[in-house]
Amino acid sequence: MLRxxxxxxxxxxxxxxxxxxxxxxxxxxxxxxxxxxxxxxKRPGIGGKQYSPTDGPxxxxxxxxxxxxxxxxxxWLTYDRKVLCFHGFFQETLTEVDRIPYQIRKxxxxxxxxxxxxxxSEPRTMNSGIxxxxxxxxxxxxxxxxxxxEFTSLLDLNINHTVQLFDRVYTITGCDExxxxxxxxxxxSVQESVEPPIDPSTELRKKQxxxxxxxxxxxxxxxxxKFLEFDRKVLRFQGFWDDRSSLFGDxxxxxxxxxxxxxxxxxxxxxxxxxxxxxxxxxxxxxRLPKQFERLPVMGESTPVTVLNxxxxxxxxxxxxxxxxxxxxxxxxxxxxSDLAIGKTINVYGRxxxxxxxxxxxxxxxxxxxxxxxxxxxxxxxxxxNEFERRYRRERQLPPYNGWGSHEDSExxxxxxxxxxxxxxxxxFVVYDRCNLRFGARMISNIKENNDRFFVxxxxxxxxxxxxxxxxxxxxxxxxxxxxxRQRILLPNQDIFTPARPQYFTAQDFYLGAxxxxxxxxxxxxxxxxxxxxxxxxxxxxxxxxxxxxxxxKIRNALRPIYKEYVAKHMAKVxxxxxxxxxxxxxxxxxxxxxxxxxxxxxIVEQEIVTLCRQFSAESxxxxxxxxxxxxxxxxxxxxxxxxxxxxxxxxxxxxxxxTADEWMSPRNIVVTVKACRIPLDNALIDAMLEVxxxxxxxxxxxxxxxNMLNPMETPCKPLQPLNIKHDVCYFTPYRVxxxxxxxxxxxxxxxxxxxxxxxxx
Numbered sequence: 001m002l003r004x005x006x007x008x009x010x011x012x013x014x015x016x017x018x019x020x021x022x023x024x025x026x027x028x029x030x031x032x033x034x035x036x037x038x039x040x041x042k043r044p045g046i047g048g049k050q051y052s053p054t055d056g057p058x059x060x061x062x063x064x065x066x067x068x069x070x071x072x073x074x075x076w077l078t079y080d081r082k083v084l085c086f087h088g089f090f091q092e093t094l095t096e097v098d099r100i101p102y103q104i105r106k107x108x109x110x111x112x113x114x115x116x117x118x119x120x121s122e123p124r125t126m127n128s129g130i131x132x133x134x135x136x137x138x139x140x141x142x143x144x145x146x147x148x149x150e151f152t153s154l155l156d157l158n159i160n161h162t163v164q165l166f167d168r169v170y171t172i173t174g175c176d177e178x179x180x181x182x183x184x185x186x187x188x189s190v191q192e193s194v195e196p197p198i199d200p201s202t203e204l205r206k207k208q209x210x211x212x213x214x215x216x217x218x219x220x221x222x223x224x225x226k227f228l229e230f231d232r233k234v235l236r237f238q239g240f241w242d243d244r245s246s247l248f249g250d251x252x253x254x255x256x257x258x259x260x261x262x263x264x265x266x267x268x269x270x271x272x273x274x275x276x277x278x279x280x281x282x283x284x285x286x287x288r289l290p291k292q293f294e295r296l297p298v299m300g301e302s303t304p305v306t307v308l309n310x311x312x313x314x315x316x317x318x319x320x321x322x323x324x325x326x327x328x329x330x331x332x333x334x335x336x337x338s339d340l341a342i343g344k345t346i347n348v349y350g351r352x353x354x355x356x357x358x359x360x361x362x363x364x365x366x367x368x369x370x371x372x373x374x375x376x377x378x379x380x381x382x383x384x385x386n387e388f389e390r391r392y393r394r395e396r397q398l399p400p401y402n403g404w405g406s407h408e409d410s411e412x413x414x415x416x417x418x419x420x421x422x423x424x425x426x427x428x429f430v431v432y433d434r435c436n437l438r439f440g441a442r443m444i445s446n447i448k449e450n451n452d453r454f455f456v457x458x459x460x461x462x463x464x465x466x467x468x469x470x471x472x473x474x475x476x477x478x479x480x481x482x483x484x485x486r487q488r489i490l491l492p493n494q495d496i497f498t499p500a501r502p503q504y505f506t507a508q509d510f511y512l513g514a515x516x517x518x519x520x521x522x523x524x525x526x527x528x529x530x531x532x533x534x535x536x537x538x539x540x541x542x543x544x545x546x547x548x549x550x551x552x553x554k555i556r557n558a559l560r561p562i563y564k565e566y567v568a569k570h571m572a573k574v575x576x577x578x579x580x581x582x583x584x585x586x587x588x589x590x591x592x593x594x595x596x597x598x599x600x601x602x603x604i605v606e607q608e609i610v611t612l613c614r615q616f617s618a619e620s621x622x623x624x625x626x627x628x629x630x631x632x633x634x635x636x637x638x639x640x641x642x643x644x645x646x647x648x649x650x651x652x653x654x655x656x657x658x659x660t661a662d663e664w665m666s667p668r669n670i671v672v673t674v675k676a677c678r679i680p681l682d683n684a685l686i687d688a689m690l691e692v693x694x695x696x697x698x699x700x701x702x703x704x705x706x707x708n709m710l711n712p713m714e715t716p717c718k719p720l721q722p723l724n725i726k727h728d729v730c731y732f733t734p735y736r737v738x739x740x741x742x743x744x745x746x747x748x749x750x751x752x753x754x755x756x757x758x759x760x761x762x
Contacts, residue, residue, distance in 0.1 A: 080114050436461065579619065667700075
């Protein structure tokens with residue numbers, strides 16, 4: 001093997017041929033067998049023969065700069081990533097260390113075959129106290145004098161040989177398997193590995209470690225198994241600590257937590273609101289709880305293992321081992337799960353905590369493991385808690401209301417130093433937003449003219465406010481409009497200048513036949529719109545006067561003794577009429593009202609009668625909320641006032657919107673047509689028009705009826721006096737019960753007294 005490796009074929013490493021005499025530009029590219037290629041007639045690679053056309057295709061790739069002599073491949077390519085590893089040591093003299101004249105330091109010598117460089121490194125040892133790692137970085141190392149003009153090569157490295165690298169002498173003691181085989185292929189004999197000498201410092205350290213105490217116990221304490229089985233499983237008890245015997249003491253409500261994973265306790269205190277105690281609620285932080293506490297343990301007293309001195313004589317000559325069986329160890333001084341039960345008292349560093357109850361998971365744990373079945377909480381705790389609340393949780397005494405602002409706002413100023421606005425019931429606001437109950441009412445007054453005034457009372461369910469609007473009546477002398485703005489209205493005849501909150505009108509105070517006093521004005525509720533009646537019937541558990549079951553029960557109890565005579569007396573008012581092609585026994589609303597008033601008198605109100613009439617109505621035809629002729633007159637008046645006359649464009653737009661629609665069109669397309677053609681109608685008037693137009697079974701609107709509604713010339717109507725469209729036409733449409741028919745047979749069937757009468761007769 002050459003002692004000097006070749007240089008890589010890179011720019012700067014090639015040298016010109018001094019024997020060259022021709023410097024003309026040669027034809028490097030030529031065509032061979034119609035293929036363009038390099039043609040300097042040299043074989044690719046290094047040290048090849050001249051190119052010949054008779055050679056095979058593997059010789060058709062020439063090389064421009066081949067060397068004149070040398071191996072087939074350079075060393076940097078042949079031995080790339082091939083490293084020889086030798087193990088050795090060097091001896092370092094120690095002059096200032098007692099009983100250690102020297103130390104042996106083991107190293108690893110790496111020899112890189114590609115460029116004959118070497119690297120020396122020392123494996124790191126924990127707590128060695130000396131700098132370790134790379135001792136000699138990778139480089140070509142010169143040989144010692146008198147051969148300092150040469151570099152250390154592979155021939156200088158072998159087992160049981162010494163080599164000087166700079167100022168240290170290394171002794172090679174072994175090598176790896178690859179290094180041994182590589183040297184054998186080169187014809188170099190490699191001896192067997194030899195053992196390095198004993199290091200005095202290592203032997204002394206071993207003796208000192210043996211004389212010291214054991215760092216770890218001879219047996220393993222299994223805490224992982226218990227942790228994995230009971231992790232995040234906690235026993236929860238309720239208890240209290242009665243400290244009233246001390247000065248300024250009181251009752252502390254506690255929550256005792258026992259962690260099964262490590263047998264530790266954690267006690268938290270349930271602090272009352274505004275208790276004034278300077279605490280975060282932690283009564284005892286997590287830890288093991290001793291049954292008897294006398295003093296704090298000294299250092300090393302509370303350890304998981306016990307160290308036994310087998311043979312005395314101090315640290316140097318003694319023998320120590322750990323107590324694997326726990327002889328003389330007492331571990332019963334700490335509370336465990338078997339010591340806890342309802343009614344027991346535990347000692348928490350001198351404080352007697354009484355356990356009064358537990359949760360379901362804790363009771364299930366004791367029932368499964370210990371077979372306990374009685375988990376009844378002790379009654380003494382509730383008495384103590386009530387006494388504590390009576391002594392310390394007293395109601396705040398507020399000053400009387402002075403009339404400034406609302407009562408809630410004044411109360412908030414007295415409760416906190418920084419006033420905050422009263423909180424609204426947001427959940428109620430979201431549920432009942434835009435849910436308004438409207439009632440029609442007439443004023444009751446000593447002035448004769450006021451008795452003819454008609455009002456609309458609106459109750460807003462979202463915030464329990466009430467507003468009153470007066471409908472204008474022509475030539476009445478009253479302008480109409482807003483009579484009472486939206487606000488919460490107090491119930492009459494109550495003293496508001498007291499600390500207690502006053503009572504306000506609720507939704508249950510408004511019903512048909514009721515008389516209410518709103519800010520010294522007396523109103524009699526005469527009717528309501530369909531939405532209000534439907535809402536109260538849907539929520540009949542909140543509005544008992546709209547509960548059909550209760551009304552029928554009241555009638556059944558009153559008719560039970562006189563049922564036969566009463567029905568026979570009023571049979572003359574029953575008429576048979578055809579409804580939907582069938583004969584039905586009916587009675588009018590007025591006749592039914594007279595019959596119920598005769599039977600119950602003051603025990604039934606108008607709201608209950610109307611609810612009964614709506615429930616047992618015999619009419620299936622839908623009643624519109626608005627008067628169709630009134631809506632038609634209002635639409636014609638608006639179109640005439642706005643000078644609108646573009647009916648042909650409206651027909652054309654309807655055809656383009658739905659070419660297949662001949663007679664019927666959906667309400668959505670009707671609204672789109674009104675908006676697209678810019679018909680000057682208010683939104684409230686459009687809604688009223690959609691409600692009164694003719695519809696089929698699918699809910700579609702008749703196109704001819706819609707066009708007639710927009711054509712004042714073809715279907716003229718009588719002139720209409722000026723009115724407020726939103727209020728007179730659409731705002732309040734009372735439910736008219738006069739003339740409605742009630743199914744008499746259905747009503748008697750719900751009263752269900754025929755069966756009892758038949759049983760008594762038989």
